Amino acid sequence: MSNDYRHLWKDLGLNLENHDALLNVLGKMYGDIFMSQKSRPAKTAYLDFVMSEVHGLRIKELVDGKKQGKKVIGTYCTFVPEEIVLAANGVMVGLCAGADFATEAVEKYLPRNLCALIKSTFGFKLGGVCPYLEASDMIVGENTCDGKKKAWEVFKGLVKNLYVMDMPQTKNEQAKTILRAEYRKFKTAIEKLTGNTITVEGLKKAIAVVNAKRTVIHRLSALRAADPAPISGLDSLLINQIFFYEDPVRFTGQINELCDELEARVRNKAGVAVPKTPRILVSGCPMAVPNWKIPSIIETSGAVIVGEESCVGERGTRNLVSDAGDTVDALVDNLVDRYLKIDCAIFTPNSERLDHIREMASRYKADGVILYGLQFCTPYSVEALGIEKELEKQGIPAIRIETDYSQEDVGQLKTRIQAFIERLQG
Amino acid sequence: MSNDYRHLWKDLGLNLENHDALLNVLGKMYGDIFMSQKSRPAKTAYLDFVMSEVHGLRIKELVDGKKQGKKVIGTYCTFVPEEIVLAANGVMVGLCAGADFATEAVEKYLPRNLCALIKSTFGFKLGGVCPYLEASDMIVGENTCDGKKKAWEVFKGLVKNLYVMDMPQTKNEQAKTILRAEYRKFKTAIEKLTGNTITVEGLKKAIAVVNAKRTVIHRLSALRAADPAPISGLDSLLINQIFFYEDPVRFTGQINELCDELEARVRNKAGVAVPKTPRILVSGCPMAVPNWKIPSIIETSGAVIVGEESCVGERGTRNLVSDAGDTVDALVDNLVDRYLKIDCAIFTPNSERLDHIREMASRYKADGVILYGLQFCTPYSVEALGIEKELEKQGIPAIRIETDYSQEDVGQLKTRIQAFIERLQG
Secondary structure, three states: OOOOHHHHHHHHOOOHHHHHHHHHHHHHHHHHHHHOOOOOOHHHHHHHHHHHOOOOHHHHHHHHHHHOOOOEEEEOOOOOOHHHHHHOOOEEEEOOOOOOOOHHHHOOOOOOOOOHHHHHHHHHHHOOOOHHHHHOOEEEEEOOOHHHHHHHHHHOOOOOOEEEEOOOOOOOHHHHHHHHHHHHHHHHHHHHHHOOOOOHHHHHHHHHHHHHHHHHHHHHHHHOOOOOOOOOHHHHHHHHHHOOOOOHHHHHHHHHHHHHHHHHHHHOOOOOOOOOOOEEEEEEOOOOOOOOHHHHHHHOOOOEEEEEEOOOOHHHHOOOOOOOOOOHHHHHHHHHHHHOOOOOOOOOOOOHHHHHHHHHHHHOOOOEEEEEEEOOOHHHHHHHHHHHHHHHHOOOOEEEEEEOOOOOOHHHHHHHHHHHHHHHHO | OOOOHHHHHHHHOOOHHHHHHHHHHHHHHHHHHHHOOOOOOHHHHHHHHHHHOOOOHHHHHHHHHHHOOOOEEEEOOOOOOHHHHHHOOOEEEEOOOOOOOOHHHHOOOOOOOOOHHHHHHHHHHHOOOOHHHHHOOEEEEEOOOHHHHHHHHHHOOOOOOEEEEOOOOOOOHHHHHHHHHHHHHHHHHHHHHHOOOOOHHHHHHHHHHHHHHHHHHHHHHHHOOOOOOOOOHHHHHHHHHHOOOOOHHHHHHHHHHHHHHHHHHHHOOOOOOOOOOOEEEEEEOOOOOOOOHHHHHHHOOOOEEEEEEOOOOHHHHOOOOOOOOOOHHHHHHHHHHHHOOOOOOOOOOOOHHHHHHHHHHHHOOOOEEEEEEEOOOHHHHHHHHHHHHHHHHOOOOEEEEEEOOOOOOHHHHHHHHHHHHHHHHO
């Protein structure tokens, strides 16, 4: 990344030495994992560009916007409605972190036995390496899992302007009431922060923008049903990751162009792997940049990933928001309806998730399902046992993989995943 | 235990072979840990009797009651209001389990990285060794932590008549609404199960019975403030454990008599340890029978425990329910007010807990605080870090201890706890 950004990073208060170290690792990882892929669609050049400028051009855009009065809202969860932020002329960026950083410092604030994603969130703050976090005028935490819920109490002391959104634990009528109250409260907080009143027209426009971004992901997902798969799981995951911080309109346009190319590939039976390559559905915990460990192992072991049942994937993007309604409250209710359909494991019961996994496996012609869990993520690890049993019972091969962000278990994971892929070929 | 009970256990569907093994271990543990204590109050004979008949006489009482139409409601949490059960002429018993059992079978249903308490709950069911569970006409789970919330989804398939109570995650007005709705729903379910309508009079009487049971614990706690301590922490913990399944009226009478004896002891400056023995407050996760590991290590290392900031302890017993009100709904609101004061780590924020720990340390003249956590219990383990720092900052020595139900770490724990006690003496 260009040296011109160093002033920008310094002004944001980053630790330049740590940040250089992170960028070096990130750059090398990206090169090793993404640039070594064969038969990538030409349009993945967009992804390469976005990633090369992930702490550069995009941050400059945010900072330039801030100078013109735009507010940046940093989030950690698919339950924070981007529509409300956009309707108040704000920018929403995902802050979840996918690499171990400053672990020793983190463990002064959090127990060791906590999921890597939360620890990484703290590490990126304590290490001073996340320009998105430092550029955020408001940081939104949410009471989803125990780990996050309790971590926000500590995080509050490390950042300025942490806003915590409560969440229901069920999906009954009461849950709807809770989420409705929280979304209305959030709307008020965003209006206060930005100084902009959210109007029916503005919210409808925002709904259209976010729906469009989701729709292009639906288009991409449908194209991946083809055999041979026209794009790798790694590149598709990256698209789902970029989804969280790229400008939404630009993202939609660029991914639509990529889909045009993929459509031609499907017509020409061109793909990233030979036909009949074992096809994997990955299901479970979210994967934040640069957590590419499992997909990279899978796709260098003779299989191709054809879908992600994940918050960073179809769980997060599958449903659209209705724009029917003549009041802001009615539109907020539409948001509640849409977001409460997300089948996150924090809900009880959450049996829709198994239905969705089966549906995805069938739609994308997956030969097997890898249930991916972050160590110490209780909601997903409890669900994984039952889902694995149920899938196997229905003739869909499944395997549970639990890991963290370290590289220590790569050899062992490779062995298990290769054995699973061999089973699919047999 | 008498052989006459074998028919009873068989009729309840226990696995007699497993159950014999459990009783043998339990009996030996109790002998080693409790009967070896010096200068026990004479009235602890009541505790010895209750424990010797824990799977005998008390179960016979429950079964005899069932024959006369009484219903038994088994629970796992201090948030389930016993008042409602008593008001419908039901019996409430605690089911939490404090020992590893049938671990291999458990791990077919639950991930390894789950707290010992939840795994033990499953183990006692899968091993067929808990007569309380098997005698329960309704089993009440609650959406407190992620582990329990998700475990109930699996437990539902292992027991009949599991009732799940939702819980709020905060303590705002909305939280009150949630708990109110849940308690009303619970009241209706209990009325349906028992066939008895809950009246104002009945509920007031039940409130009085449970308040009396709590009040005697308050009396006990206050007496433990004396130096020398008139009763051990182990016996006090056992009283708090028995609190959950003994007949409440008998319990109150017996513990009041014990307190009479302790009062005389305090007057005569008699105690279980010499004056100036280091005094410890234990704070954290609940300890279910027979989880006596940490208290036993502490009290055989030259210290005495003077308070338990725990669900099985003062967190669970400290506040009374007001009986002001002329309608059942008004009285249920009083229950909501009282139970929502419980400063469980599932709530966010939960800063009252730190206040309560400090208050207890001062009231019971503790020299130090041991923050006890079950491994993989995220809510308490996240809180423990901040609380440890805060207490130390205020000059109250504190140490975090994380463990499970195994005996493997006893040597290591002894070394750490002894070093902590030496620090208190220095």
